[in-house]
Amino acid sequence: MIAYIGIGGNLGDALATVERAVQALRTSLPASQCLRVSSLYRSAPIDAGGPDYVNAVAELCTTLSPEGLLQALQALEQAEGRERPYRNAPRTLDLDVLLYGAQRLDSPALTVPHPRMNERAFVLLxxxxxxxxxxxxxxxxxxxDQRIERL
Structure with missing residues:
Protein backbone atom coordinates (compact mmCIF):
# COMPACT_ATOMS: atom_id res chain seq x y z
CA MET A 1 0.00 0.00 0.00
CA ILE A 2 1.22 3.50 -0.77
CA ALA A 3 0.87 5.87 2.19
CA TYR A 4 1.79 9.52 2.56
CA ILE A 5 3.09 10.71 5.91
CA GLY A 6 3.18 14.31 7.10
CA ILE A 7 6.32 15.17 9.06
CA GLY A 8 6.73 18.23 11.26
CA GLY A 9 8.20 19.67 14.39
CA ASN A 10 8.86 23.03 16.00
CA LEU A 11 10.50 22.45 19.38
CA GLY A 12 14.24 22.19 19.96
CA ASP A 13 16.32 21.76 16.82
CA ALA A 14 13.33 21.07 14.56
CA LEU A 15 15.43 20.74 11.42
CA ALA A 16 17.62 18.04 12.99
CA THR A 17 14.56 16.29 14.42
CA VAL A 18 12.80 16.17 11.05
CA GLU A 19 15.99 14.92 9.39
CA ARG A 20 16.27 12.14 12.00
CA ALA A 21 12.61 11.26 11.44
CA VAL A 22 13.20 10.99 7.69
CA GLN A 23 16.18 8.73 8.35
CA ALA A 24 14.06 6.59 10.70
CA LEU A 25 11.34 6.30 8.04
CA ARG A 26 14.01 5.16 5.58
CA THR A 27 15.68 2.63 7.89
CA SER A 28 13.61 1.73 10.96
CA LEU A 29 9.93 1.56 10.06
CA PRO A 30 8.83 -2.09 10.08
CA ALA A 31 7.28 -3.68 6.98
CA SER A 32 7.74 -0.41 5.09
CA GLN A 33 9.97 1.18 2.50
CA CYS A 34 10.37 4.94 2.19
CA LEU A 35 10.13 5.66 -1.53
CA ARG A 36 10.56 9.45 -1.61
CA VAL A 37 10.63 12.49 0.63
CA SER A 38 9.64 16.02 -0.35
CA SER A 39 11.73 19.10 0.15
CA LEU A 40 11.79 20.55 3.64
CA TYR A 41 9.65 23.60 4.36
CA ARG A 42 9.43 26.19 7.11
CA SER A 43 5.88 27.22 8.03
CA ALA A 44 4.10 29.37 10.56
CA PRO A 45 2.18 27.59 13.34
CA ILE A 46 -1.54 27.26 12.57
CA ASP A 47 -2.58 28.92 15.82
CA ALA A 48 0.33 31.44 15.74
CA GLY A 49 1.75 29.98 18.96
CA GLY A 50 5.32 28.79 19.26
CA PRO A 51 8.21 28.84 16.81
CA ASP A 52 7.98 28.04 13.11
CA TYR A 53 7.67 24.41 12.02
CA VAL A 54 9.90 22.40 9.74
CA ASN A 55 7.72 20.16 7.54
CA ALA A 56 7.95 17.52 4.82
CA VAL A 57 5.94 14.64 3.40
CA ALA A 58 7.19 11.09 2.86
CA GLU A 59 5.83 8.50 0.45
CA LEU A 60 5.93 4.95 1.83
CA CYS A 61 5.17 1.51 0.54
CA THR A 62 3.94 -0.49 3.53
CA THR A 63 2.27 -3.75 4.42
CA LEU A 64 1.32 -2.41 7.85
CA SER A 65 -2.37 -1.79 8.46
CA PRO A 66 -3.35 1.87 8.86
CA GLU A 67 -3.53 1.38 12.63
CA GLY A 68 -0.22 -0.51 12.68
CA LEU A 69 1.40 2.29 10.69
CA LEU A 70 0.03 4.86 13.13
CA GLN A 71 1.44 2.90 16.09
CA ALA A 72 4.87 2.65 14.43
CA LEU A 73 4.84 6.39 13.71
CA GLN A 74 3.82 7.20 17.28
CA ALA A 75 6.76 5.10 18.54
CA LEU A 76 9.09 7.29 16.44
CA GLU A 77 7.44 10.40 17.90
CA GLN A 78 7.95 9.06 21.44
CA ALA A 79 11.62 8.38 20.71
CA GLU A 80 11.94 12.11 19.94
CA GLY A 81 10.24 13.11 23.21
CA ARG A 82 6.79 13.93 21.82
CA GLU A 83 4.34 15.14 24.43
CA ARG A 84 0.64 15.86 23.91
CA PRO A 85 -0.35 18.45 26.53
CA TYR A 86 -3.19 19.89 24.39
CA ARG A 87 -4.48 19.91 20.81
CA ASN A 88 -2.09 21.57 18.32
CA ALA A 89 0.52 22.13 21.04
CA PRO A 90 4.07 22.81 19.87
CA ARG A 91 5.88 19.51 19.43
CA THR A 92 9.26 17.96 18.91
CA LEU A 93 7.91 15.67 16.19
CA ASP A 94 4.55 15.05 14.56
CA LEU A 95 4.03 12.17 12.11
CA ASP A 96 0.58 12.01 10.53
CA VAL A 97 -0.91 9.42 8.20
CA LEU A 98 -2.24 11.70 5.48
CA LEU A 99 -3.31 9.08 2.95
CA TYR A 100 -3.33 5.29 2.95
CA GLY A 101 -3.95 4.30 -0.65
CA ALA A 102 -7.52 5.17 -1.58
CA GLN A 103 -8.83 3.86 1.73
CA ARG A 104 -11.13 5.89 3.94
CA LEU A 105 -11.08 5.25 7.65
CA ASP A 106 -12.77 7.07 10.52
CA SER A 107 -12.03 5.59 13.93
CA PRO A 108 -11.35 7.17 17.32
CA ALA A 109 -7.61 6.64 16.74
CA LEU A 110 -7.23 7.49 13.05
CA THR A 111 -9.03 9.31 10.25
CA VAL A 112 -7.77 8.81 6.70
CA PRO A 113 -7.55 10.88 4.59
CA HIS A 114 -6.29 13.28 7.24
CA PRO A 115 -9.31 15.49 7.99
CA ARG A 116 -7.50 18.85 7.87
CA MET A 117 -4.86 18.24 5.21
CA ASN A 118 -6.65 20.37 2.60
CA GLU A 119 -6.53 23.35 4.97
CA ARG A 120 -2.76 23.31 5.38
CA ALA A 121 -0.12 24.60 3.00
CA PHE A 122 2.55 22.73 4.96
CA VAL A 123 0.87 19.48 3.89
CA LEU A 124 -0.31 20.35 0.38
CA LEU A 125 2.89 21.89 -1.00
CA ASP A 145 -2.20 32.99 2.06
CA GLN A 146 -0.38 30.76 4.58
CA ARG A 147 3.27 31.59 5.25
CA ILE A 148 5.50 28.79 4.03
CA GLU A 149 8.93 28.63 2.41
CA ARG A 150 11.01 25.84 0.93
CA LEU A 151 14.30 25.34 2.76
Missing part, protein backbone atom coordinates in the same frame (compact mmCIF):
# COMPACT_ATOMS: atom_id res chain seq x y z
CA UNK A 126 5.19 18.99 -0.08
CA UNK A 127 2.49 16.45 -1.03
CA UNK A 128 2.16 18.12 -4.44
CA UNK A 129 5.90 17.58 -5.00
CA UNK A 130 5.45 13.84 -4.57
CA UNK A 131 1.94 13.38 -5.99
CA UNK A 132 1.09 16.38 -8.20
CA UNK A 133 -2.04 14.77 -9.65
CA UNK A 134 -3.39 14.32 -6.11
CA UNK A 135 -3.35 18.01 -5.17
CA UNK A 136 -5.56 20.32 -7.20
CA UNK A 137 -4.74 23.88 -8.18
CA UNK A 138 -7.87 24.94 -6.30
CA UNK A 139 -6.61 23.28 -3.10
CA UNK A 140 -3.26 25.04 -3.44
CA UNK A 141 -4.98 28.37 -4.12
CA UNK A 142 -7.10 27.94 -0.98
CA UNK A 143 -3.95 27.87 1.21
CA UNK A 144 -1.91 30.41 -0.74
Missing amino acids: PLAELWPQGVSAAALAAVA
Whole structure:
Protein backbone atom coordinates (compact mmCIF):
# COMPACT_ATOMS: atom_id res chain seq x y z
CA MET A 1 0.00 0.00 0.00
CA ILE A 2 1.22 3.50 -0.77
CA ALA A 3 0.87 5.87 2.19
CA TYR A 4 1.79 9.52 2.56
CA ILE A 5 3.09 10.71 5.91
CA GLY A 6 3.18 14.31 7.10
CA ILE A 7 6.32 15.17 9.06
CA GLY A 8 6.73 18.23 11.26
CA GLY A 9 8.20 19.67 14.39
CA ASN A 10 8.86 23.03 16.00
CA LEU A 11 10.50 22.45 19.38
CA GLY A 12 14.24 22.19 19.96
CA ASP A 13 16.32 21.76 16.82
CA ALA A 14 13.33 21.07 14.56
CA LEU A 15 15.43 20.74 11.42
CA ALA A 16 17.62 18.04 12.99
CA THR A 17 14.56 16.29 14.42
CA VAL A 18 12.80 16.17 11.05
CA GLU A 19 15.99 14.92 9.39
CA ARG A 20 16.27 12.14 12.00
CA ALA A 21 12.61 11.26 11.44
CA VAL A 22 13.20 10.99 7.69
CA GLN A 23 16.18 8.73 8.35
CA ALA A 24 14.06 6.59 10.70
CA LEU A 25 11.34 6.30 8.04
CA ARG A 26 14.01 5.16 5.58
CA THR A 27 15.68 2.63 7.89
CA SER A 28 13.61 1.73 10.96
CA LEU A 29 9.93 1.56 10.06
CA PRO A 30 8.83 -2.09 10.08
CA ALA A 31 7.28 -3.68 6.98
CA SER A 32 7.74 -0.41 5.09
CA GLN A 33 9.97 1.18 2.50
CA CYS A 34 10.37 4.94 2.19
CA LEU A 35 10.13 5.66 -1.53
CA ARG A 36 10.56 9.45 -1.61
CA VAL A 37 10.63 12.49 0.63
CA SER A 38 9.64 16.02 -0.35
CA SER A 39 11.73 19.10 0.15
CA LEU A 40 11.79 20.55 3.64
CA TYR A 41 9.65 23.60 4.36
CA ARG A 42 9.43 26.19 7.11
CA SER A 43 5.88 27.22 8.03
CA ALA A 44 4.10 29.37 10.56
CA PRO A 45 2.18 27.59 13.34
CA ILE A 46 -1.54 27.26 12.57
CA ASP A 47 -2.58 28.92 15.82
CA ALA A 48 0.33 31.44 15.74
CA GLY A 49 1.75 29.98 18.96
CA GLY A 50 5.32 28.79 19.26
CA PRO A 51 8.21 28.84 16.81
CA ASP A 52 7.98 28.04 13.11
CA TYR A 53 7.67 24.41 12.02
CA VAL A 54 9.90 22.40 9.74
CA ASN A 55 7.72 20.16 7.54
CA ALA A 56 7.95 17.52 4.82
CA VAL A 57 5.94 14.64 3.40
CA ALA A 58 7.19 11.09 2.86
CA GLU A 59 5.83 8.50 0.45
CA LEU A 60 5.93 4.95 1.83
CA CYS A 61 5.17 1.51 0.54
CA THR A 62 3.94 -0.49 3.53
CA THR A 63 2.27 -3.75 4.42
CA LEU A 64 1.32 -2.41 7.85
CA SER A 65 -2.37 -1.79 8.46
CA PRO A 66 -3.35 1.87 8.86
CA GLU A 67 -3.53 1.38 12.63
CA GLY A 68 -0.22 -0.51 12.68
CA LEU A 69 1.40 2.29 10.69
CA LEU A 70 0.03 4.86 13.13
CA GLN A 71 1.44 2.90 16.09
CA ALA A 72 4.87 2.65 14.43
CA LEU A 73 4.84 6.39 13.71
CA GLN A 74 3.82 7.20 17.28
CA ALA A 75 6.76 5.10 18.54
CA LEU A 76 9.09 7.29 16.44
CA GLU A 77 7.44 10.40 17.90
CA GLN A 78 7.95 9.06 21.44
CA ALA A 79 11.62 8.38 20.71
CA GLU A 80 11.94 12.11 19.94
CA GLY A 81 10.24 13.11 23.21
CA ARG A 82 6.79 13.93 21.82
CA GLU A 83 4.34 15.14 24.43
CA ARG A 84 0.64 15.86 23.91
CA PRO A 85 -0.35 18.45 26.53
CA TYR A 86 -3.19 19.89 24.39
CA ARG A 87 -4.48 19.91 20.81
CA ASN A 88 -2.09 21.57 18.32
CA ALA A 89 0.52 22.13 21.04
CA PRO A 90 4.07 22.81 19.87
CA ARG A 91 5.88 19.51 19.43
CA THR A 92 9.26 17.96 18.91
CA LEU A 93 7.91 15.67 16.19
CA ASP A 94 4.55 15.05 14.56
CA LEU A 95 4.03 12.17 12.11
CA ASP A 96 0.58 12.01 10.53
CA VAL A 97 -0.91 9.42 8.20
CA LEU A 98 -2.24 11.70 5.48
CA LEU A 99 -3.31 9.08 2.95
CA TYR A 100 -3.33 5.29 2.95
CA GLY A 101 -3.95 4.30 -0.65
CA ALA A 102 -7.52 5.17 -1.58
CA GLN A 103 -8.83 3.86 1.73
CA ARG A 104 -11.13 5.89 3.94
CA LEU A 105 -11.08 5.25 7.65
CA ASP A 106 -12.77 7.07 10.52
CA SER A 107 -12.03 5.59 13.93
CA PRO A 108 -11.35 7.17 17.32
CA ALA A 109 -7.61 6.64 16.74
CA LEU A 110 -7.23 7.49 13.05
CA THR A 111 -9.03 9.31 10.25
CA VAL A 112 -7.77 8.81 6.70
CA PRO A 113 -7.55 10.88 4.59
CA HIS A 114 -6.29 13.28 7.24
CA PRO A 115 -9.31 15.49 7.99
CA ARG A 116 -7.50 18.85 7.87
CA MET A 117 -4.86 18.24 5.21
CA ASN A 118 -6.65 20.37 2.60
CA GLU A 119 -6.53 23.35 4.97
CA ARG A 120 -2.76 23.31 5.38
CA ALA A 121 -0.12 24.60 3.00
CA PHE A 122 2.55 22.73 4.96
CA VAL A 123 0.87 19.48 3.89
CA LEU A 124 -0.31 20.35 0.38
CA LEU A 125 2.89 21.89 -1.00
CA PRO A 126 5.19 18.99 -0.08
CA LEU A 127 2.49 16.45 -1.03
CA ALA A 128 2.16 18.12 -4.44
CA GLU A 129 5.90 17.58 -5.00
CA LEU A 130 5.45 13.84 -4.57
CA TRP A 131 1.94 13.38 -5.99
CA PRO A 132 1.09 16.38 -8.20
CA GLN A 133 -2.04 14.77 -9.65
CA GLY A 134 -3.39 14.32 -6.11
CA VAL A 135 -3.35 18.01 -5.17
CA SER A 136 -5.56 20.32 -7.20
CA ALA A 137 -4.74 23.88 -8.18
CA ALA A 138 -7.87 24.94 -6.30
CA ALA A 139 -6.61 23.28 -3.10
CA LEU A 140 -3.26 25.04 -3.44
CA ALA A 141 -4.98 28.37 -4.12
CA ALA A 142 -7.10 27.94 -0.98
CA VAL A 143 -3.95 27.87 1.21
CA ALA A 144 -1.91 30.41 -0.74
CA ASP A 145 -2.20 32.99 2.06
CA GLN A 146 -0.38 30.76 4.58
CA ARG A 147 3.27 31.59 5.25
CA ILE A 148 5.50 28.79 4.03
CA GLU A 149 8.93 28.63 2.41
CA ARG A 150 11.01 25.84 0.93
CA LEU A 151 14.30 25.34 2.76
